[in-house]
Amino acid sequence: MNKATKQSALNAHSWVGVFLSVLLFLVCLSGTIAVFHLEFERWEQPHIPEFESVEDGAVEKAMDSFLTKHPEETDHLFVVLPTSGIPRLVVENDHAAYFADEQGNLLEKENVAFTQMLVDLHLYLNLPHSWGMILVSALGAIICTLIITGVIAHKRIAKDAFKLRRGGNGQQSQIDLHNRFGLWASPFHLVIAITGTYFGLAGIVLVLVAQLNYGGDRDAVINQVFTPDPVIEAQEGKPAIGKAIAQMETIAPENPLIFVTVHEVNKPEQFIEIYAQVPGRMIYGEAYRFDTAGNYLGTAGYDDGAWGKQLLWAVYRLHFGDFAGIPSKVLYFVLGIMLTMLCVSGMEVWLSKKAHPVLATRLWYCTVWGSVSALAFTAIADMFFSGSLIAVFWGLMVLNVALTVAIKRLTKPVWLIISGISVLLLLFIYSAVNGEHALSVASLQLNIPMLIYVVWSILRGNTLLKRETLMSDFQKENQTTTHNIDGNGDKSASVSTETQSPMA
Amino acid sequence: MFMLFAASGLSLASIAAVYQSWRRQTGPMLYVGIGVWLLSSIAWSLSVGWEFGVLYALCLPGLLVWPFIAMNQSHMAVPLQIPQPRKLDFSPRTSIQHALHYIVVLLLLLVFSVVASLAICALLPMDITGQLATCMVISPIIWGLAVYHYLATSKKIKTVGGYLVATAVSVAILMAMPI
Numbered sequence: 001m002n003k004a005t006k007q008s009a010l011n012a013h014s015w016v017g018v019f020l021s022v023l024l025f026l027v028c029l030s031g032t033i034a035v036f037h038l039e040f041e042r043w044e045q046p047h048i049p050e051f052e053s054v055e056d057g058a059v060e061k062a063m064d065s066f067l068t069k070h071p072e073e074t075d076h077l078f079v080v081l082p083t084s085g086i087p088r089l090v091v092e093n094d095h096a097a098y099f100a101d102e103q104g105n106l107l108e109k110e111n112v113a114f115t116q117m118l119v120d121l122h123l124y125l126n127l128p129h130s131w132g133m134i135l136v137s138a139l140g141a142i143i144c145t146l147i148i149t150g151v152i153a154h155k156r157i158a159k160d161a162f163k164l165r166r167g168g169n170g171q172q173s174q175i176d177l178h179n180r181f182g183l184w185a186s187p188f189h190l191v192i193a194i195t196g197t198y199f200g201l202a203g204i205v206l207v208l209v210a211q212l213n214y215g216g217d218r219d220a221v222i223n224q225v226f227t228p229d230p231v232i233e234a235q236e237g238k239p240a241i242g243k244a245i246a247q248m249e250t251i252a253p254e255n256p257l258i259f260v261t262v263h264e265v266n267k268p269e270q271f272i273e274i275y276a277q278v279p280g281r282m283i284y285g286e287a288y289r290f291d292t293a294g295n296y297l298g299t300a301g302y303d304d305g306a307w308g309k310q311l312l313w314a315v316y317r318l319h320f321g322d323f324a325g326i327p328s329k330v331l332y333f334v335l336g337i338m339l340t341m342l343c344v345s346g347m348e349v350w351l352s353k354k355a356h357p358v359l360a361t362r363l364w365y366c367t368v369w370g371s372v373s374a375l376a377f378t379a380i381a382d383m384f385f386s387g388s389l390i391a392v393f394w395g396l397m398v399l400n401v402a403l404t405v406a407i408k409r410l411t412k413p414v415w416l417i418i419s420g421i422s423v424l425l426l427l428f429i430y431s432a433v434n435g436e437h438a439l440s441v442a443s444l445q446l447n448i449p450m451l452i453y454v455v456w457s458i459l460r461g462n463t464l465l466k467r468e469t470l471m472s473d474f475q476k477e478n479q480t481t482t483h484n485i486d487g488n489g490d491k492s493a494s495v496s497t498e499t500q501s502p503m504a
Numbered sequence: 505m506f507m508l509f510a511a512s513g514l515s516l517a518s519i520a521a522v523y524q525s526w527r528r529q530t531g532p533m534l535y536v537g538i539g540v541w542l543l544s545s546i547a548w549s550l551s552v553g554w555e556f557g558v559l560y561a562l563c564l565p566g567l568l569v570w571p572f573i574a575m576n577q578s579h580m581a582v583p584l585q586i587p588q589p590r591k592l593d594f595s596p597r598t599s600i601q602h603a604l605h606y607i608v609v610l611l612l613l614l615v616f617s618v619v620a621s622l623a624i625c626a627l628l629p630m631d632i633t634g635q636l637a638t639c640m641v642i643s644p645i646i647w648g649l650a651v652y653h654y655l656a657t658s659k660k661i662k663t664v665g666g667y668l669v670a671t672a673v674s675v676a677i678l679m680a681m682p683i
Contacts, residue, residue, distance in 0.1 A: 012655035016609070019602060138610050141617065144648025149656075162526055164573050168580030180573055185566035191559070197644035204618055205639060212675075213682035224632045280553040308633030312640065314555070323556065335566055355587040475586065 001152065009152035016145050017346045022367055023125065025343040027139050029371060030122035031192075032336030035321050035329050038085045040115040042442035044382070046434050050087040050442065051102045058089065059260075060242040061104030066091040069098070069106065077262040079241060084258045085322065093265075114382040117389040118375070123199065126390045130203075137200025143193035143339075146346075150182045157183065171352040178345040181338045188335045189342075195319035198312075225309060227287070227300035234268035235292040243294030244272045251288060251296060252276055258285050271297070278303050282314040282323055344368055362404050362411060369415035369457075370400035376422035383433050413464035420457030423450050507551035514544035515564045523572040541565070608664060609651050616667045616674075617647035623674035626681045635683055 017024075033040075042050075059079055067077075074093035082089055082102075089100045090110060097110035117126075124132030151157065160179060165172045182189075206221055214220040222228075239262045248257060255276035264270045272290040287300035302313045317323040321332025351361050374396035381392045404410045427450055431438040438447065518541035525533030541561065549557030621643035625635040650667065657663050 008656035009652065012652045015605065015655050016651065019606070134614070135610070138614060138647075141614075141644040141647035142609075142651065144644050145651040145655075148648055149652050158526075162523055162569070162573050162576045164577045166577055166579050167582065169583050169586075172580060180569070184569045185563070187562035188566055191562075193648075194641055194644050197647070198640045201618060201640065201643055204614075205622065205636065205643075208618060208622065209636075209683050212678050221632075225636055280556075282555040282559075306631055306633045308631065308635070308637035311637040312633070315640075318559070324552070328556075331560075331563065331567075335563060338566065354592070355589045357589045357592055360592060471586075478586075 006153050006155060009149040013146060013149035013153050014350060016142055016149070017343075018350050020139065020142055021343060021347045021364075023135070024139055024142065025340065025347075025368060026125060026371060027122060027136055027196075028336065028340040028343055030118055031196075032333060032340050033375070034119050034122045035332045035336060036446065037115050037119050037320075038322070039329075039442075039445055040118065041112045042086055042088070043446045044112050044114055045099075045108075045110070046437040046440045046443040048088055048099045048107065048442075049101050051082055051089075052087060053082060054089055054102045054104065057242060058100070058102060058104030059091075059245060062089060062091045062098075062100035062106060063241060065100075065104070065106040066093075066098055070096055074265055075263070077239070077265055079260040081245075081257045081259060083256040113386075113389055114379050117378065117382075117393060120390065121393070126394065133200040134204065135200075137197045140193045140195075140197030140200075143189055143196070147182070147186050147189055147193070150179075151186070154179060154183070169352070171349065174345050174348045174352060178342060178349055181342045181345065185335055185338045185342075189339055191318060192336075192339065195315045198315050199319075225312065227302075227305075229263065229269065230271055230289055230297050232269065232271060232291055232297070235270045236268070237292055239265075239270065239272050239292050240290075240294030241272060244274060244288075244290040244296075247290070247294070247296055248274060248276065248288065252286070254279055255286065273300075282317050283310055284313055284316050358408075359405065362408075363401065365412040365415045366400050366404040366410065367397075369412070369419040370404070371397065372419040373415075373422035374400060376419070376426040380426050380429050383429065411468060413461045413468055416457050416464065417461035420454045420461060423457070424454045427451060427454070507547055511544055511547035511551050511557075511560070512564075514540055514547050515561065516568050518544055519565055519568045519572060523569075605655070608654055608660075612664065612667060613647055613650045613654065616671045617643045617650060619671050619674040619678070621646055622683065623677040626678055626683050632683055 042048075059081075063077065063079060070093055072093070072095060074095060076094055078090075078092045078097075080086065080088070080090040080092070089102065089104075090097055091100055091106075092098065092110070099107040099110060101107060120126055123129075123136060125136055126132070127135065154160075157179075160176065161183065162180075164176045164180065167173070206218055210216055210218045210221050241260055241262070245257070245260065248255075255278055258275040258277055261273045261275070262270065263273060270292050272292070272294065274288045274290070275285040276288065277285045281303065283302050286303040289297040289300065291297060302309065321328045347364055351357065351364060354360075374393050377396050378389050378393045382389055385392070404415075427447055430443070430447070434443065437443060518537050521533050521537030521540055525531070525537055545558060545561035547557075548560045551557065552560065618639075621639045622635075624642065625639040628635060628638060630638065654660065654663055654667075
């Protein structure tokens with residue numbers, strides 16, 4: 001490949017990486033954390049009892065109690081079963097959700113506001129959903145651009161494939177890290193980019209195909225791709241959820257049940273649908289359908305349907321890594337950190353090529369480590385405040401920016417330490433609020449990784465702070481020497497008056 | 505369980521072979537590495553099913569390569585000169601230019617990629633689910649390539665015109681050959 005092609009690829013790579021860096025970083029960071037969104041839901045209410053199975057009749061008892069409490073009109077009723085990935089029983093309608101114990105006694109209302117805010121940040125960047133999702137999807141396509149241009153622009157892709165040159169002014173180390181992350185994890189990045197783009201583009205494609213080929217009838221397109229509702233005789237009465245669940249032991253005994261939905265509640269077309277995971281398959285699950293009386297009608301055909309239907313139905317698990325329990329989530333989390341670090345290191349390379357413009361550099365680190373701090377404080381706010389967590393998070397981000405502009409000392413190491421202290425504060429307050437439940441599995445599975453982050457960020461921040469102080473002393477010394485040599489008080493052109501320390 | 509260990513071992517062995525080829529700068533070891541990687545894909549597929557197996561085989565090298573990179577670290581001396589930070593260009597002309605790039609990259613090329621992908625898929629001999637699934641896979645790649653092309657070219661206006669024409673042609677194809 002000639003030099004001009006590589007240079008033009010590098011130009012495209014730089015523009016996309018720099019001008020969309022903040023959005024890319026926020027989507028990658030929130031997505032990496034959201035891999036554990038089910039675990040965060042458990043973490044938010046650690047005192048809720050957890051179990052693997054429920055007693056006979058527990059589901060119907062829980063639903064009856066729930067309907068007595070919430071008789072309002074709804075299109076759907078849901079039961080999330082303890083084999084779903086969260087070992088809890090939840091009954092809900094379109095408006096409210098309650099936990100129940102294994103006997104079916106109704107407990108308290110589900111409150112997963114922080115997890116919702118986190119997932120909302122990842123899916124929509126907290127923007128209105130219609131165009132927030134399109135913007136996030138665009139970032140998926142942008143990641144495709146970055147992968148393609150990154151590979152083309154790399155002048156020594158084979159020669160440097162295993163190199164990591166540390167030390168120096170840190171620039172080479174950042175370039176090496178960026179290129180190694182980018183090259184070796186590129187298959188994962190491509191999978192995430194393509195599946196991520198799907199979520200926003202699906203709606204656009206649906207509207208476009210419906211307008212062009214189906215006279216604007218979106219349901220006509222949906223019914224061709226996904227399975228339409230079953231055509232059944234007019235139904236009435238209470239849905240026999242328990243009977244339907246009991247039949248699953250003979251219909252699909254190997255498939256763990258995810259959730260039950262009652263569609264078109266109290267309408268003649270009412271029917272029950274049970275979603276169950278299909279072992280060894282990437283598809284979200286198979287749907288088993290029953291009439292109101294609990295008589296089995298058949299499946300929706302996701303497991304054995306057309307390949308296109310199966311592919312579209314596999315996107316969720318492929319994107320979120322939710323297909324083999326904790327091991328697949330850990331794999332996605334680690335590779336997700338690499339993708340996030342790719343954004344960070346890419347921007348650091350660009351900043352170091354500009355010799356670290358002072359304010360821009362501080363603002364970048366405020367975005368990177370300040371967003372971790374803002375997320376921690378948002379989680380703290382969730383424990384005491386029932387208002388909008390989106391407002392809290394973005395309010396904190398704006399405050400971070402204002403502080404960074406005003407206070408010159410807020411450099412990378414300081415923000416790193418602030419992020420560690422924020423998470424530590426979250427752990428303290430969480431433990432104080434939740435008492436003994438802070439030591440439950442639901443809490444510890446996230447609290448331990450958070451504690452590891454606290455230790456790492458504070459140690460790393462301190463190391464960088466010492467390095468920054470050394471560089472600052474070196475700079476002052478250099479300036480004094482230059483003054484003495486010049487003898488006229490002019491500052492040396494080669495030394496910055498307010499240089500950001502080059503940090504590895 | 506045996507297949508799982510075998511698959512993990514083969515994944516590691518494939519990276520080790522590629523590393524050896526890189527160290528010695530020899531071609532044959534690279535082909536051995538690729539061969540072992542293919543075997544690891546098969547082993548993963550046999551142990552956990554092909555859908556997960558292919559994914560693990562593709563993603564695991566991203567993790568397994570780090571011990572080899574760590575073995576190959578080197579340290580550079582700290583430079584004595586610290587360059588002066590360069591000013592960033594916020595002139596109105598540059599800002600407008602960047603704003604236009606945003607519009608083209610995020611809006612125009614979105615429309616182009618979706619319509620062009622649908623038009624390509626409409627021409628494929630598949631049922632609607634296959635056509636739409638293929639469209640979902642190729643549209644981000646077409647979008648990504650179009651962004652690269654637009655940002656890399658010096659003839660931006662001509663390129664935008666080209667994409668507008670391609671979009672119009674794609675719409676015509678979609679109207680003539682409904683999905």
